[in-house]
Amino acid sequence: MTTSTMPAPLRLGDLEVPVPVVLAPMAGVTNAAFRQLCAEQGAGLYVCEMITSRGIVEGDRSSLAMLTFSGVETVRSVQLYGIDPDTIGRAVAILCDEHGVQHVDLNFGCPVPKVTRKGGGAALPWKAGLLGRILTSAVAAAEPYGVPVTMKTRKGIDDDHLTFLDAGRVAEDTGCAAIALHGRTAVQHYSGQADWAAIGELKAATSIPVLGNGDIWEAGDAVAMMEQTGCDGVVVGRGCLGRPWLFRDLAAALTGQEVLTTPTLGEVAAVMRRHAELLGGWLGEERGCIEFRKHVAWYLKGFAAGSAVRSRLGTVSSYAALDALLAELDPREPFPVSELGRPRGRQGTPKRVVVPEGWLDSREVDGALDPAAEDATSGG
Template sequence: MGRYPIDPPVVLAPMAGITNVAFRQLCREYGAGLYVCEMITTVALVERNPKTRRMIAFAAGERPRSLQLYGVDPAITRKAVEIIVSEDLADHVDLNFGCPVPKVTRKGGGSALPWRRRLFAKIVRGAVEAAAPAGVPVTVKMRKGIDDDHLTYVDAGLIAQDAGVAAVALHGRTAAQRYSGTADWDAIADLKQRLDVPVLGNGDIWEADDALRMLDHTGADGVVVGRGCLGRPWLFADLAAAFRNDPTRVMPSLGQVAATMRRHAELLIQAFQSERDACTDFRKHVAWYLKGFPVGADLRRRLAMISSQIELDDLLAQLDPDEPFPAHTLGQPRGRTNSPGKVFLPEGWLASRDDDAVPEGAELPDSGG
């Protein structure tokens, strides 16, 4: 990735509310790769929003420090990258053109933006130019397009390559698909054939063997892992083993999962410097960690309502440490699995692909999605 070797070729996808410094450190303890922080909005960074500044936190020794930016205005995006470079906030910048949520697409951002190819080109080129003096690589992450009638990934990939990006990541779904159905790995293979820069594949990597199948199917240079690691940070150990041609896979007992949950909470407390805030953040992970294990509803509910580390320890002690990993959950989707839906766009957005005007009020003031 620019001057940074990524070995194994595995990237943790930025996920709002998930990929904070604690979760990234937990994943890194299992395996190497590139771990991207939560999405940071360009306007919040430029305006020095305190919450956004706190989100730009990296663990000691976390290299390269990877930061994802969301922006719709080329000038603001350039300024944000200039700040990142001048203040040494990150070693790598990823640009978000893949988010499908309505509050983003209705402003022309995320997966809606590549349709306006001239605006897309201005944003990417400005970011690359601003990052170049410090040798900070810029990458883009995108989807296939708005829907099957408005595909953008080929044009966007070629534009990004021409602008000087270090790599392109493609999620094999349209914005209209959201997180439904199956990812189109053929589109990733198509893009790989058309570009000279590295292409990373994203979508439906639930197990390490899925990553190997994707690379075999697409010829991609690496994989981007999102929902597959929710409640399973040890997936990165599996991925490291897979890329070494080692068939070993981690199948933790419930006692080992409990130890990982304890470690996750500990890292959150260190990061948040508030036990209550850390426990509140931890709650969302409980169901993912316990997926498939025979744990009673009452204990699950109480774990998902913890407010202190002592409370967590007491509840974890009630789990059966010898309970084996539920192998039947392997390969199953995790996290969001919604239905296809309408993509909300600014008025007249589809009328012209060459309109480079920035939609009024397009910038989001809050980071994290």
């Protein structure tokens, strides 16, 4: 598969991403090991797991531990979440000054009830003034370091309370380098289909780069999204679960090259071993293998590997045990074509979005939000 027109590199301020593909932060998944695994497959921008601004400012040990980057990450990119403009600004300055971060993304897309019921996550863009103050503070803090600030959001809370076009205008007015849109509302969570038309609407309504997110399961989906919406790049999340080679395919498709054939089970097993090795290098062999367990089902999805082998792979705690089990897999088994183009990871059904009482009565907010709205639950 090739594309007739190659997209331009993605420009975020002075930062250039040759292949306009961004790895979406996913809690418990996109740690330094997984980002390196993806980066070894193809060019792009690989964003660290989401961290709360409060955690950075208060020097929370677990938050700071997430600021680990592999040697192949030429750009240190972090997704930050917060609800207080001052705290956001202080966190951005710390990231740039003390941790060498070169790109900061702000997440306003989380649909999780414990976050939205306090006015955070996907509920926050409804308060356009607060959104503007947060972005202004972040951009001002990053400016002395020449670090671009971007934001990610959803279409809105529900179809009656859409916020994405207003968010695009606010992002543009406050000096954001780009805005990413997940083409779903908070009510949808991860169910149904992403609305790519909304991404096209946002692109037509703003002069800053727009990144599209939602339902990119194969390289051809990224090509189709960019052709249909005119967006400047894509953000990939669930589609790469158990399939880090998707970034190889994306790089090929978006630079006019032929996409390689799908891997055999033997080739998948080699990637699995590399993933566990990278996790072990970061966490130690035993902890790395334990952390790897969650990825087994994603890697083997659709393959005919026996339940006994799958079950034992979910209990490995050493490289030797992992190697022995991987050796039991049939290396010649072809990739299950039935899995191509199918959703991966969480899906679920639409869910009612709970917001603070009176939240929808006005686009402005009086006073400060409940600190509980700044929760480390990522999503969007």
